[in-house]
Amino acid sequence: MAAAEGFDYNAIKDSANYLLDRTKHRPTIGIICGSGLGSLVDHLTERESFSYEDIPNFPVSTVHGHDGRVVFGLLNGVPVMCMKGRVHRYEGYPMWKTTVPIRVMRLVGVSDVIISTATGGLNRGYKIGDVMIIKDHINMPGFSGDSPLVGKNDERFGPRFPGMSNAYDKQLRQEAKNVVKEMGIEESVHEGVYVMLGGPSYETVAELRLLRLLGADAVGMSTVAEVVVARHCGMRVFAFSLITNKCIMDWDTDDEPLHTEVIAVAEQRKHHLQELVARMAARMVQK
Numbered sequence: 001m002a003a004a005e006g007f008d009y010n011a012i013k014d015s016a017n018y019l020l021d022r023t024k025h026r027p028t029i030g031i032i033c034g035s036g037l038g039s040l041v042d043h044l045t046e047r048e049s050f051s052y053e054d055i056p057n058f059p060v061s062t063v064h065g066h067d068g069r070v071v072f073g074l075l076n077g078v079p080v081m082c083m084k085g086r087v088h089r090y091e092g093y094p095m096w097k098t099t100v101p102i103r104v105m106r107l108v109g110v111s112d113v114i115i116s117t118a119t120g121g122l123n124r125g126y127k128i129g130d131v132m133i134i135k136d137h138i139n140m141p142g143f144s145g146d147s148p149l150v151g152k153n154d155e156r157f158g159p160r161f162p163g164m165s166n167a168y169d170k171q172l173r174q175e176a177k178n179v180v181k182e183m184g185i186e187e188s189v190h191e192g193v194y195v196m197l198g199g200p201s202y203e204t205v206a207e208l209r210l211l212r213l214l215g216a217d218a219v220g221m222s223t224v225a226e227v228v229v230a231r232h233c234g235m236r237v238f239a240f241s242l243i244t245n246k247c248i249m250d251w252d253t254d255d256e257p258l259h260t261e262v263i264a265v266a267e268q269r270k271h272h273l274q275e276l277v278a279r280m281a282a283r284m285v286q287k
């Protein structure tokens with residue numbers, strides 16, 4: 001599967017078959033664990049785990065906080081397929097390749113995805129440790145043609161020109177707000193717009209000011225391409241981001257965001273996030 005050719009249906013099918021031949025689970029819910037959020041899989045029962053390196057045609061994660069394992073199991077009794085770690089554009093993968101796991105999920109039988117990610121908070125009302133339910137995105141790499149859907153389209157996955165105006169399922173966002181209320185954490189949960197940049201450098205002050213003017217509430221380096229591909233192949237999407245650091249909006253500071261801080265905040269908030277995911281999975285499986 002050479003990068004220049006983009007994805008190939010049969011190669012994705014081979015990856016899916018490798019997993020289907022080795023797991024007894026048949027999940028309809030897929031979960032992508034963002035930076036530092038992979039410990040969710042420790043809560044799965046009847047766990048079956050596969051290294052990305054062993055799965056044919058699968059991209060391998062190289063970032064700290066992204067282990068690189070597909071883990072099947074039961075989350076409070078609900079069958080799920082988890083990506084413990086994702087791959088990013090900045091690791092050197094073409095955009096289509098960063099989304100191979102979503103297409104593999106589709107051919108495994110997943111119809112709904114839960115996507116989590118770590119982000120910097122642009123919205124002045126957000127605090128470190130808050131959660132943002134993603135209601136929309138700005139696909140900054142897409143503006144310059146760097147979309148995971150560039151290249152030949154395969155109708156077996158979806159149409160040439162998929163709509164994105166309802167990318168983040170309204171009903172699931174409402175369910176998430178109900179769940180957050182039940183959990184008693186409304187004060188630290190918001191709904192907002194995620195903007196994707198390519199990274200891996202964090203943003204300059206001028207860039208962050210621009211992003212805020214554009215209407216973004218949180219900034220990250222992933223998620224959007226996964227959502228585009230998930231919607232292209234007809235999956236329902238629920239996505240949220242953890243605000244792991246504040247964006248630095250003035251020039252008179254020596255502060256810098258740090259990936260170690262991103263991981264540390266994710267670690268502190270993991271129990272709430274895991275509970276949010278488990279409760280959402282239980283509701284999603286009922287349709």
Ligand SMILES: O=P(O)(O)O[C@@H]1C[C@H](O)[C@@H](CO)O1
Nearest residue numbers: 034035117118221222259262
């Ligand atoms: O994979 P996610 O989006 O959760 O990780 C974010 C973006 C970069 O990979 C990293 C920067 O600290 O965190």
